[in-house]
Amino acid sequence: MTIVRTDFIQTKESFIEDKCVAFDELIKEIDDFETLTQKYPHAEIIDGGKNSVLYAGFINTHVHLEFSANKTTLEYGDFMIWLYSVIESREELKERCDTNMMINATKEMMESGITTFGAISSFGMELEACSKTPQKVIFFNELIGSIPSSVDFLYQDFLARLEESSHYDNITPAIAIHSPYSVHPIVIKKALSLAKEQNYPVSAHFLESSIEREWLENGEGEFKTFFKEFFNTSSPVNSIDGFLSLFDETPTHFTHAVKANKKELEHLSQKNHSIAHCPRSNRLLGSGKLDIQDLKVPFSVATDGLSSNYSLNIFDELRSALMLHSDIELKRLANDLIKSVTSIPAKIFNLNCGAIECGFSSDLAIITLPDKPKIDTIALNTILHTSKVDMLFIDGKQII
Ligand code: MCF
Ligand code: FE
Numbered sequence: 001m002t003i004v005r006t007d008f009i010q011t012k013e014s015f016i017e018d019k020c021v022a023f024d025e026l027i028k029e030i031d032d033f034e035t036l037t038q039k040y041p042h043a044e045i046i047d048g049g050k051n052s053v054l055y056a057g058f059i060n061t062h063v064h065l066e067f068s069a070n071k072t073t074l075e076y077g078d079f080m081i082w083l084y085s086v087i088e089s090r091e092e093l094k095e096r097c098d099t100n101m102m103i104n105a106t107k108e109m110m111e112s113g114i115t116t117f118g119a120i121s122s123f124g125m126e127l128e129a130c131s132k133t134p135q136k137v138i139f140f141n142e143l144i145g146s147i148p149s150s151v152d153f154l155y156q157d158f159l160a161r162l163e164e165s166s167h168y169d170n171i172t173p174a175i176a177i178h179s180p181y182s183v184h185p186i187v188i189k190k191a192l193s194l195a196k197e198q199n200y201p202v203s204a205h206f207l208e209s210s211i212e213r214e215w216l217e218n219g220e221g222e223f224k225t226f227f228k229e230f231f232n233t234s235s236p237v238n239s240i241d242g243f244l245s246l247f248d249e250t251p252t253h254f255t256h257a258v259k260a261n262k263k264e265l266e267h268l269s270q271k272n273h274s275i276a277h278c279p280r281s282n283r284l285l286g287s288g289k290l291d292i293q294d295l296k297v298p299f300s301v302a303t304d305g306l307s308s309n310y311s312l313n314i315f316d317e318l319r320s321a322l323m324l325h326s327d328i329e330l331k332r333l334a335n336d337l338i339k340s341v342t343s344i345p346a347k348i349f350n351l352n353c354g355a356i357e358c359g360f361s362s363d364l365a366i367i368t369l370p371d372k373p374k375i376d377t378i379a380l381n382t383i384l385h386t387s388k389v390d391m392l393f394i395d396g397k398q399i400i
Helices: 033-039 079-096 099-111 127-132 148-164 185-198 210-218 222-231 240-246 262-270 279-284 314-324 330-340 343-348 375-385
Strands: 002-010 015-017 020-023 027-031 044-056 058-063 114-121 136-143 171-177 202-206 253-256 274-277 299-301 364-368 391-394
Touching: 002 033, 002 364, 015 375, 020 033, 027 033, 044 375, 058 099, 058 253, 058 299, 058 343, 079 210, 079 222, 099 114, 099 127, 114 171, 127 136, 127 171, 136 148, 136 185, 148 185, 171 185, 185 240, 210 222, 210 240, 240 262, 279 314, 299 314, 299 330, 299 343, 314 330, 314 375, 330 343, 330 375
Parallel strands: 002 044, 058 114, 114 136, 136 171, 171 202, 202 253, 253 274, 274 299
Antiparallel strands: 002 015, 002 020, 020 027, 044 364, 364 391
16 A cells, blocks of 8 residues: 655546545545544655645647657648648658657656557557557557548558557557548548447547548548549548538547537537547647637647647646636646646546546646745646656556
């Protein structure tokens, strides 16, 4: 048993002061220091020190580790320009990205307190890195392919990757449908019926850019030139509503959704879907920003990959979100952002973590504030002043 003592502890809605947590693999009790030390006299005591805060380990629902070699290669500012640069440099980026580089990317996440992440895997390259990290991984095997003559082959390859990802204790096999513009509905249906049958978590990029919307709605715009050039096709394989209806029985984590309208957001809410909000990625690819002010759909905040970001540090992402959503009252936003990387993604993916409550996994992060905070400013000050955690525990084992 371990007893951790910090000045503050994150709770569902706020923070409490002067309490301690007793834990082994699971969180056992939250009580006063005296009560817990009397009850567990042999427990190891960990003191976080002055102005320390105990958080549930953070969850980053959407990252592409295979693109970790990108720093200055891909072009930012506009989605189509970025996409052309991905196609031009994808092979070179793959070659430059080895397991060691991806392990370092998982470490960068760990240093910022991420204990669980969702890896979007295009090729299966990061499986070894994911199997070596102590973090918990939802391994989203990506299905992509819109041309009928090649979808069968791509589907078989996807199935093989899905199978390979199902042999590791820390890895949950899962499915990523790349997007409505790039995946044929025939294989989407097959993959989703498999997801339903096997209870695989599902994720999909959705309405990231206005050109995506223009293509799906009208078969026009810059995607028209793109599809003509690369695939010699002239119409989209999915409509927005048609694509969404395929997911009606499979609650899905839709990434971006920046260009979703009221009706589509209402549909997401009714079908128990959720959104991964990647503010820095959206900014860098010229996509605008998701309006989270009155959003009824539960959302996580996620980093996306280094293909569309400059770090995988979750505090960097939260700070950017805090600055970008300048229309929302500051302290409320800060509290909501902390929930978007803890209790909300845990609920979305049905994980036994993301909150400091008895019976939950002991995935815990300790951070230290530079000075004593008022209790209602802890979330805000954490986001403003933290880059790295001081200590990190996964299933009760100290990692940092
Ligand atoms: O989330 C960002 C932007 N939107 C779409 N895809 C990706 C992102 N970062 C990496 N990707 C990958 C995607 O998984 O890019 C590849 C796919 O395998 C090429 S198709 C855009
Ligand atoms: Fe992505």
